[in-house]
Amino acid sequence: MKVVVWGTRGSLASPGPDTARYGGNTSCVEVRADDGTVLVLDAGTGIRRLGMQLPPSLPRVDLLLSHLHMDHIQGLGFFAPLQRPNMDVRIWGPPSTTLDLRSRLIRYLSPPLFPVHLRDLACCLTLQEIAGGHFDIGPFKVESGLVCHPGTTLGYRIEAGAASMAYLPDHELRLGAVSLDGDPAWISGFDLVRGVDVLIHDAQYTAAEYDGHSGWGHSTTDEVVRFAARAGVRHVVLFHHSPDHDDATLDRLVADAARLAPPGLTVTAAAEGTAYTIAETR
């Protein structure tokens, strides 16, 4: 399994010389199995470059949306496979409590916000509504679960053979966990991340920045390290970087976070273009 980061930023794309190393595009991650099956996690602005490098010969791609906040769908209309007539594109994502997935997507993919209507895309498009639960895509075993973030938001656990990764790009641990040290049954997302090789997790704030942002749906760097350590994760990747955090700031935050990690837990920060290879057979 190979995991490639195409967009790291939360809330708003923030390109510029100060964010060039970690990247300015919003959330998008590619997960590729050894047999070539491709999953795309979220459709932030990073999905545009990913779409361009997917070969036209690829018959199918599955896009798993965590939720429908703008920073996770803004690149969708610019995902090249949507305009390929022979491409089978399946979009998996959550409904809201009152609208189905199609109605929610059309709010963005229709005029006046976007010139092309969802029904006019050239690809063979299938929408798969999910609100948690298990499904298989090729060699991938996918577990999805609702996590603590405003609106309906899914986290994903993806396994292929012995390899496992989890993706919780927007997740507020402070509200979602009764206690990070207490019974794991009362910690949002715990079963999704338990023991994974790589966890890509929201770490938008420092502890100081969280003050005044309770309920905004995001976690702090130190909480993410505690959560990952508690769940037996091997490598936690800090993700959904604040648009206000430039490269120098992120260097400092990840160094501080890494000092909190117990032996056996690696802490890094997501940077555009970084790839993680996880062995499917051991």
Place this chain on the structure above:
Amino acid sequence: MAQHEIEIILTRQLASCMATPVFLVDPAGTLLYFNEPAERVLGQRFDEAGEMPVERWSTIFSPMDAAGVPLPAESLPLVVALTECRPTHGHFWIHGLDHTLRRIEVTAFPIVGVADRFVGAVAIFWEDPGE
């Protein structure tokens, strides 16, 4: 213990900062949590009570009507909310485990999450000092 649904975790989080007594159960009726204000009315700390099945919590507090006649479990608002999946209101007497008789008023409602997932039910209640 399986992971609780996010709606249940968030309900507990809300209950933990409410001054109103709150009692939270899963779809099978198993008590998952009651908050500190509820501890005062029920006469027991949640840490001591722990999780318990509906058969136990619906009887140990000896719910009864004004004439002292025991109420069957299926008539309790929280059990109605669970079994019929609708909000219910009622009032009755209970014996707290501190051996104090209290008249309480209860509003119970099902917790139904996105995609119509029935994930549990909650009762909020008040001790009625009026009688």
